[in-house]
Amino acid sequence: MNKQSKFLIAGFVLSLVLAGVVSNFASSSPDGLEKVAEDIGFLDSAKEHSNADGPLADYGVKGIENERLSTGAAGVIGVIATAGASTGLFLLLRRKNGATK
Amino acid sequence: MHIPDGFIDIPTSVAFAGIATAGMALSLKGAKSALDEKTAPLAGLTATFIFAVQMLNFPVAAGTSGHLLGGALAAILVGPWVASLALTVVLVMQALLFADGGLTALGLSVFNMSLIGVWVGYGIFILVKKILPKNKSSISIAAFLGGLISVPFAAAGFVLQYAIGGTGTFSISQVLTAMIGTHILIGIGEGVISALAVGAVMASRSDLVYGYKGASQVLETRVKE
Numbered sequence: 001m002n003k004q005s006k007f008l009i010a011g012f013v014l015s016l017v018l019a020g021v022v023s024n025f026a027s028s029s030p031d032g033l034e035k036v037a038e039d040i041g042f043l044d045s046a047k048e049h050s051n052a053d054g055p056l057a058d059y060g061v062k063g064i065e066n067e068r069l070s071t072g073a074a075g076v077i078g079v080i081a082t083a084g085a086s087t088g089l090f091l092l093l094r095r096k097n098g099a100t101k
Numbered sequence: 102m103h104i105p106d107g108f109i110d111i112p113t114s115v116a117f118a119g120i121a122t123a124g125m126a127l128s129l130k131g132a133k134s135a136l137d138e139k140t141a142p143l144a145g146l147t148a149t150f151i152f153a154v155q156m157l158n159f160p161v162a163a164g165t166s167g168h169l170l171g172g173a174l175a176a177i178l179v180g181p182w183v184a185s186l187a188l189t190v191v192l193v194m195q196a197l198l199f200a201d202g203g204l205t206a207l208g209l210s211v212f213n214m215s216l217i218g219v220w221v222g223y224g225i226f227i228l229v230k231k232i233l234p235k236n237k238s239s240i241s242i243a244a245f246l247g248g249l250i251s252v253p254f255a256a257a258g259f260v261l262q263y264a265i266g267g268t269g270t271f272s273i274s275q276v277l278t279a280m281i282g283t284h285i286l287i288g289i290g291e292g293v294i295s296a297l298a299v300g301a302v303m304a305s306r307s308d309l310v311y312g313y314k315g316a317s318q319v320l321e322t323r324v325k326e
Contacts, residue, residue, distance in 0.1 A: 029164050
């Protein structure tokens with residue numbers, strides 16, 4: 001295996017661990033924007049998300065009761081989906097570039 | 102800093118969606134020259150890593166958390182055009198799959214994080230790199246400052262949007278003070294994570310770091326001239 005593949009695999013595994021395991025230890029306090037909105041008083045102007053009932057809404061997999069497993073599984077799905085979509089996009093752009101040259 | 106639907110009115114959201122789309126069209130053009138066989142998978146990994154780290158909210162003050170935005174980090178690793186696209190892929194995934202960030206507000210978030218976050222972060226990085234001596238530790242310091250400063254600027258993007266089309270009637274200066282104050286604190290976390298991540302890649306594969314490579318390539322062309 002060349003150095004490039006090793007680096008990519010290491011980075012992907014690290015992302016899986018961060019999203020799948022470490023994510024359970026993240027702070028659950030509101031983020032900066034949400035907190036400011038709450039303190040100033042415009043938080044209630046937020047509408048419910050149109051995908052709020054989706055199978056992965058709020059970083060949990062519907063149907064998995066255990067909260068840690070649910071968050072972890074959502075994280076793993078997100079990592080795989082993001083890797084697929086972004087790498088696909090960038091490979092596509094790269095190919096077009098090669099073709100015009 | 103993912104904006105839910107409802108904070109900003111629809112006309113403003115649509116206008117920023119237009120700006121965001123134009124920004125992404127430019128990024129698609131700009132990214133092509135930076136993407137080859139070797140850098141395309143690396144760019145994908147950068148987006149993936151940023152998605153993962155964005156899940157890791159860290160506490161910043163009483164009852165407040167923040168997470169990496171990743172604009173500066175991505176720009177340093179893969180260049181600003183590709184970074185803008187990477188951040189947008191992450192934001193689209195979060196909005197569509199995880200109901201994180203409103204769908205009508207997507208253009209607002211793309212403007213703040215994929216455009217302001219990336220370009221301010223990268224601009225500061227380049228500026229600091231120019232001032233500091235040319236060595237590897239300067240890259241980490243520049244990454245720290247790029248990350249730190251990009252976050253309050255992205256927060257200022259939201260304040261601008263709120264000033265134009267906020268649905269509430271609260272004073273803009275109050276929103277500005279609160280947003281900037283909180284996001285300087287979050288920016289410190291952003292700077293630390295950006296510096297650590299760039300430092301780790303520099304230590305193992307410095308040839309993969311766009312912001313480091315960039316400097317030597319410029320020097321090479323100058324020598325050739």
